[in-house]
Amino acid sequence: MNNLLEIKDLHASVIEDSLENNQKEILKGINLNIPKGEIHVIMGPNGSGKSTLSYVLSGHPNYCVTQGSAIFKGKDLLSMTPDQRAAAGLFLAFQTPVELPGVNNVNFLRTSLNSIRVARGESELNAVDFLKLVREKAKTLSFSMDMLKRNVNVGFSGGEKKRNEVLQMSLLQPSFAILDETDSGLDIDALRIVAEGVNSLRSPDFSALIITHHQRLLDYIKPNYIHVLAKGRIIYTGGAELSNQLESEGYGRLLEEAL
Amino acid sequence: MNDRNQDQALRKQLEEDSYKWGFETNIEMDYAPKGLSESIIRLISQKKQEPEWMLEWRLKAYRLWKTMTPPMWGKVRHPVIDFQDLHYYAAPKKNTAPKSLDEVDPELLRTYEKLGIPLKERAILAGVEVDENRPPVAIDAVFDSVSVATTFKKTLADAGVIFCPISQAIRQYPEMIQKYLGSVVSQGDNFYAALNSAVFTDGSFVYVPKGVKCPMELSTYFRINARNTGQFERTLIIADDRATVSYLEGCTAPQRDENQLHAAVVELIALEDAFIKYSTVQNWYPGDKNGKGGIYNFVTKRGACRGARSHISWTQVETGSAITWKYPSCVLQGEESVGEFYSVAVTNGYQQADTGTKMIHIGRNSRSTILAKTISAGKSDSTYRGLVRVLPKANGARNFTECDSLLIGNRCGAHTVPYIESKNSSAKVEHEATTSKISDEQLFFCQQRGLSKEAAIGLIVNGFCKDVLKELPMEFAVEAQQLLQVTLEGSVG
Ligand SMILES: Nc1ncnc2c1ncn2[C@@H]1O[C@H](COP(=O)(O)OP(=O)(O)OP(=O)(O)O)[C@@H](O)[C@H]1O
Ligand SMILES: [Mg+2]
Numbered sequence: 001m002n003n004l005l006e007i008k009d010l011h012a013s014v015i016e017d018s019l020e021n022n023q024k025e026i027l028k029g030i031n032l033n034i035p036k037g038e039i040h041v042i043m044g045p046n047g048s049g050k051s052t053l054s055y056v057l058s059g060h061p062n063y064c065v066t067q068g069s070a071i072f073k074g075k076d077l078l079s080m081t082p083d084q085r086a087a088a089g090l091f092l093a094f095q096t097p098v099e100l101p102g103v104n105n106v107n108f109l110r111t112s113l114n115s116i117r118v119a120r121g122e123s124e125l126n127a128v129d130f131l132k133l134v135r136e137k138a139k140t141l142s143f144s145m146d147m148l149k150r151n152v153n154v155g156f157s158g159g160e161k162k163r164n165e166v167l168q169m170s171l172l173q174p175s176f177a178i179l180d181e182t183d184s185g186l187d188i189d190a191l192r193i194v195a196e197g198v199n200s201l202r203s204p205d206f207s208a209l210i211i212t213h214h215q216r217l218l219d220y221i222k223p224n225y226i227h228v229l230a231k232g233r234i235i236y237t238g239g240a241e242l243s244n245q246l247e248s249e250g251y252g253r254l255l256e257e258a259l
Numbered sequence: 260m261n262d263r264n265q266d267q268a269l270r271k272q273l274e275e276d277s278y279k280w281g282f283e284t285n286i287e288m289d290y291a292p293k294g295l296s297e298s299i300i301r302l303i304s305q306k307k308q309e310p311e312w313m314l315e316w317r318l319k320a321y322r323l324w325k326t327m328t329p330p331m332w333g334k335v336r337h338p339v340i341d342f343q344d345l346h347y348y349a350a351p352k353k354n355t356a357p358k359s360l361d362e363v364d365p366e367l368l369r370t371y372e373k374l375g376i377p378l379k380e381r382a383i384l385a386g387v388e389v390d391e392n393r394p395p396v397a398i399d400a401v402f403d404s405v406s407v408a409t410t411f412k413k414t415l416a417d418a419g420v421i422f423c424p425i426s427q428a429i430r431q432y433p434e435m436i437q438k439y440l441g442s443v444v445s446q447g448d449n450f451y452a453a454l455n456s457a458v459f460t461d462g463s464f465v466y467v468p469k470g471v472k473c474p475m476e477l478s479t480y481f482r483i484n485a486r487n488t489g490q491f492e493r494t495l496i497i498a499d500d501r502a503t504v505s506y507l508e509g510c511t512a513p514q515r516d517e518n519q520l521h522a523a524v525v526e527l528i529a530l531e532d533a534f535i536k537y538s539t540v541q542n543w544y545p546g547d548k549n550g551k552g553g554i555y556n557f558v559t560k561r562g563a564c565r566g567a568r569s570h571i572s573w574t575q576v577e578t579g580s581a582i583t584w585k586y587p588s589c590v591l592q593g594e595e596s597v598g599e600f601y602s603v604a605v606t607n608g609y610q611q612a613d614t615g616t617k618m619i620h621i622g623r624n625s626r627s628t629i630l631a632k633t634i635s636a637g638k639s640d641s642t643y644r645g646l647v648r649v650l651p652k653a654n655g656a657r658n659f660t661e662c663d664s665l666l667i668g669n670r671c672g673a674h675t676v677p678y679i680e681s682k683n684s685s686a687k688v689e690h691e692a693t694t695s696k697i698s699d700e701q702l703f704f705c706q707q708r709g710l711s712k713e714a715a716i717g718l719i720v721n722g723f724c725k726d727v728l729k730e731l732p733m734e735f736a737v738e739a740q741q742l743l744q745v746t747l748e749g750s751v752g
Contacts, residue, residue: 058707113709168708172709
């Protein structure tokens with residue numbers, strides 16, 4: 001079996017003190033297989049559950065799985081802690097990256113990379129080797145040294161935060177990356193750079209799940225499949241050409257057909 | 260669910276391991292009977308072979324103390340302490356004034372070894388394991404009431420620096436003691452200072468002569484071992500004109516169910532152009548996870564910047580104790596004198612801390628800086644309490660205060676209580692305060708990047724405190740960072 005990730009009948013709720021009986025079901029039976037080496041795209045209306053899916057897969061404590069399973073590299077993904085999932089090769093580029101006041105970006109990147117290296121049984125990188133590596137990656141992503149020296153995402157513009165996510169991805173070299181609207185808020189040059197960041201990771205051992213609202217990104221990254229997520233379910237799956245159709249028609253017809 | 264069970268087992272383990280300094284040393288002890296009276300004070304004074312004037316000084320303090328009551332203004336809660344139920348003197352039996360390290364009880368040396376403070380002089384004398392890059396540190400170790408070893412005596416003596424147990428200084432340098440002891444914190448200053456003045460048993464004395472830069476860091480290591488004892492050490496540091504000295508104090512205590520009292524007094528005196536840097540890493544036993552046991556740390560620390568352009572800098576990292584009540588302060592008498600207070604106070608479990616500083620501006624153009632970082636986790640409660648007072652003659656005095664609190668979880672508290680009293684209109688006093696919380700989103704983000712929850716908290720906390728930690732001498736900064744992480748282990752579910 002060549003599937004990197006197999007999601008079966010996944011149901012998940014958000015846990016919120018403010019909600020009546022504390023829970024609200026958002027994912028209502030997701031089925032999705034992602035084979036090794038493939039890039040899948042998820043599109044869908046606002047509030048349909050795309051970010052929720054990315055959080056559930058990466059283990060965010062505010063969401064609880066009520067039914068179904070997710071098998072990653074043959075292991076039960078849902079029983080792992082978030083850091084175990086990261087060590088297993090899962091990476092999430094956040095739709096809204098978090099700020100860490102007081103925590104220097106370079107220091108953070110190094111701690112992150114070394115945690116993952118140690119978990120994989122590799123040795124830690126020393127400061128000198130790490131700096132060399134991070135400089136090189138930053139350069140290909142046109143990420144300035146000044147931003148490396150600043151605190152993680154503090155005072156970064158929206159686009160800079162997204163680029164920082166991609167920098168982290170290219171440092172950590174995950175085998176599976178979820179990009180949650182990483183292309184939103186990027187200028188045209190940045191969009192191309194980010195796309196190159198993803199493409200440079202492309203290999204038979206790298207898969208990605210890209211969440212996006214725009215066809216633009218798909219001009220640079222050619223996906224194997226596009227899925228449409230609506231109201232907590234995948235209602236339609238098509239090839240790379242689907243994005244053009246959605247761009248001109250919207251989701252209306254697909255939604256109607258699904259009902 | 261499996262995950263949760265594992266998590267619980269791990270947390271239990273952490274709780275049990277978390278105070279690794281909690282062991283007890285089996286050494287025969289020499290105790291004074293429990294309770295406090297004039298005859299106990301006479302006994303202490305006699306054990307220490309003190310001159311008559313010292314006994315009188317103590318008795319005066321005792322008489323003052325009897326008229327006083329414990330301070331109630333702190334935001335800390337504890338049962339009434341029965342001061343008659345404590346031993347005021349406890350000393351390892353074998354150790355009657357060691358002349359050199361070889362005379363120190365080997366069991367005691369092993370204890371210090373375990374605490375990670377090998378008395379380095381041994382190694383240096385034997386010519387082994389000396390790291391050329393590490394500056395040497397002279398250590399005075401105080402075990403319950405007695406100072407057991409002062410290392411590097413000779414190197415210091417060559418520089419003219421006196422660094423010895425205060426009991427020895429009382430016998431050897433009576434003029435200096437009579438001139439300076441109690442000159443910053445008088446016998447009647449406050450309830451605990453009065454108690455300390457009456458019964459203090461040991462502590463360190465430092466004198467750095469005119470123009471001398473002390474050739475090494477000086478350090479004292481305090482340890483409470485015996486049961487039902489209070490530890491009342493007394494430290495007196497004098498930096499003469501243009502002298503410079505950096506001093507570090509570290510503390511631990513065994514894990515016990517009953518509370519133990521620690522009431523120290525530290526006095527610093529900086530003369531013209533002198534600089535004293537005093538750093539504390541306080542890690543007394545904080546009590547168990549239910550709030551049982553732990554040290555009551557009621558301490559009076561004050562420095563007098565007597566000379567023009569003198570400079571005193573306090574840095575503290577407070578992670579231990581069930582209750583911490585301390586306000587290292589500066590009396591800025593000299594013109595253009597400088598006072599600094601850098602503090603990190605961490606509380607977890609049921610710990611309580613009420614700590615801060617006082618900056619008293621008397622001299623013209625005196626300046627002070629206060630940077631206080633408070634971290635609360637678990638069900639703990641932490642208060643920063645600071646006073647900046649500018650007296651009428653302190654033209655051009657300036658103070659800058661920044662207090663930042665970081666909360667971990669929803670059940671802890673942090674409070675900032677600044678008092679500002681300015682009697683001089685040319686003075687400038689600024690105060691800034693922030694409160695933040697480590698959010699679930701931040702923790703999740705770090706975990707998604709491969710960090711364990713513990714490591715994530717450590718990273719954020721160290722980022723929060725780094726401006727204070729960088730004030731510590733290098734090697735202690737690393738120790739302090741680790742201590743912060745250990746203290747906060749298990750602080751989030
Ligand atoms: N913490 C929360 N509390 C309450 N409701 C939530 C929470 N998280 C998500 N939801 C709800 O779940 C639904 C799905 O949200 P989600 O963020 O997954 O949507 P999305 O598909 O990523 O949307 P967008 O395209 O706008 O990013 C929304 O209705 C949202 O309001
Ligand atoms: Mg979203």
